[in-house]
Amino acid sequence: xxxxxxxxxxxxxxxxxxxxxxxxxxxxxxxxxxxxxxxxxxxxxxxxxxxxxxxxxxxxxxxxxxxxxxxxxxxxxxxxxxxxxxxxxxxxxxxxxxxxxxxxxxxxxxxx
Amino acid sequence: xxxxxxxxxxxxxxxxxxxxxxxxxxxxxxxxxxxxxxxxxxxxxxxxxxxxxxxxxxxxxxxxxxxxxxxxxxxxxxxxxxxxxxxxxxxxxxx
Amino acid sequence: xxxxxxxxxxxxxxxxxxxxxxxxxxxxxxxxxxxxxxxxxxxxxxxxxxxxxxxxxxxxxxxxxxxxxxxxxxxxxxxxxxxxxxxxxxxxxxxxxxxxxxxxxxxxxxxxxxxxxxxxxxxxxxxxxxxxxxxxxxxxxxxxxxxxxxxxxxxxxxx
Numbered sequence: 001x002x003x004x005x006x007x008x009x010x011x012x013x014x015x016x017x018x019x020x021x022x023x024x025x026x027x028x029x030x031x032x033x034x035x036x037x038x039x040x041x042x043x044x045x046x047x048x049x050x051x052x053x054x055x056x057x058x059x060x061x062x063x064x065x066x067x068x069x070x071x072x073x074x075x076x077x078x079x080x081x082x083x084x085x086x087x088x089x090x091x092x093x094x095x096x097x098x099x100x101x102x103x104x105x106x107x108x109x110x111x112x
Numbered sequence: 113x114x115x116x117x118x119x120x121x122x123x124x125x126x127x128x129x130x131x132x133x134x135x136x137x138x139x140x141x142x143x144x145x146x147x148x149x150x151x152x153x154x155x156x157x158x159x160x161x162x163x164x165x166x167x168x169x170x171x172x173x174x175x176x177x178x179x180x181x182x183x184x185x186x187x188x189x190x191x192x193x194x195x196x197x198x199x200x201x202x203x204x205x206x207x
Numbered sequence: 208x209x210x211x212x213x214x215x216x217x218x219x220x221x222x223x224x225x226x227x228x229x230x231x232x233x234x235x236x237x238x239x240x241x242x243x244x245x246x247x248x249x250x251x252x253x254x255x256x257x258x259x260x261x262x263x264x265x266x267x268x269x270x271x272x273x274x275x276x277x278x279x280x281x282x283x284x285x286x287x288x289x290x291x292x293x294x295x296x297x298x299x300x301x302x303x304x305x306x307x308x309x310x311x312x313x314x315x316x317x318x319x320x321x322x323x324x325x326x327x328x329x330x331x332x333x334x335x336x337x338x339x340x341x342x343x344x345x346x347x348x349x350x351x352x353x354x355x356x357x358x359x360x361x362x363x364x365x366x
Contacts, residue, residue: 009114010114013114013115013117013118013159014114014117014118016118016155017117017118017121017122018121019282019286020121020122020125020152020155021121021124021125021128022286022289022290023125023148023289024124024125024126024127024128024129025128025289025290026285026289027128027129027132027144027145027148028128028131028132028135029289029292030289030292030296031296032298033138033140033141033144034298034327034329034339035296035298035341036132036141036144037144037327037339038285038324038325038326038327038341039285039289040144040147040148040151041285041321041322041324041327042282042285042286042324043125043148043151043152044151045278045282045322045324046278046279046282046324047155048151048154048155051118051155051158051159052155052158055158055159055162058162059167063224063225063227064167064170066224066225067167067170067171067173067174067224067225068158068170070174070221070224070225071154071158071170071173071174071177074174074177074178074181075151075154075177076322078177078178078180078181079151079322080318080319080321080322081181081185081318081321082147082181082184082185083321083327084317084318084321084327084328084329085184085185085188086140086143086144086147086184086188087321087327087328087329087339088329088330089140089188089191089192090138090140091329091330091337092192093140093191093192095138095140097298097300097339098298099298099299099300171225174225
């Protein structure tokens, strides 16, 4: 049982670390602001979830677990709001996104 | 052991975000990096708490995640309106 | 009034879970502060169906479960896109229509879009949601309207 929990922690933390590294890499590599927001959003969601769930496997049933879950909840609620505020502010400021023209609103109608 | 590996990965990721903050052509890129660094700091505090065997650090992580959010919004609002006073509604149309 | 009581209970639960000190004096302070917060919120008239959405009920948890699976899939998609940008990177921007009637429903929908990596809500005007998508897969995920229907279902059962 102890071993299974340890292995679970290893797997989850390693996966989370890998996702975080990809996120940092994406922040450098992606071409413009709007695409970089997606990379930032990845750290906000799955990476946080994986790392904190991995940690909570080690703490057992205690108040520490509750706090870990609460941090996940806070990050999940505040993350998208901050992303939206950022995207909206830069859009209002007139920053144009680089598009590949695959499905711009003109040449491909959305399905309502 | 695994905590140390995770902490190093988080630090490397923070460093990468910092590079973007230095390079960032627009100020919004820098705000994005600041926000990302904040989220990663929350993770780092949690992992460091377990690394040093003191999970009490999680209280700090909890507060930091909220302060980070408020800070990002405050900076964005200041950028958009040039002041922190008043409501967040759009000045032109508020339908 | 029901919402005020429920707010007090939620505050109390959070206080008990975070505190960890259960001596009578400290717990008394906790109860007093929670009561005061609930009272101030009641006096300020900020407890309504938006700030304390009691009416959503257990359905929202089912929706969160579904949303989490979507987040998982979207994360893998974005990770693939970052590692192999030349093959997958197709940024696009388009409008979708939010079919929810209430503001709360629209906010839940827009925030769900943003929470899923690969798609970010850029603007919300009336019932038109402007979305920026990173890859073709994520763009189609929003355009298919699956998430929109699910949010509408969660909201509809309430009113």
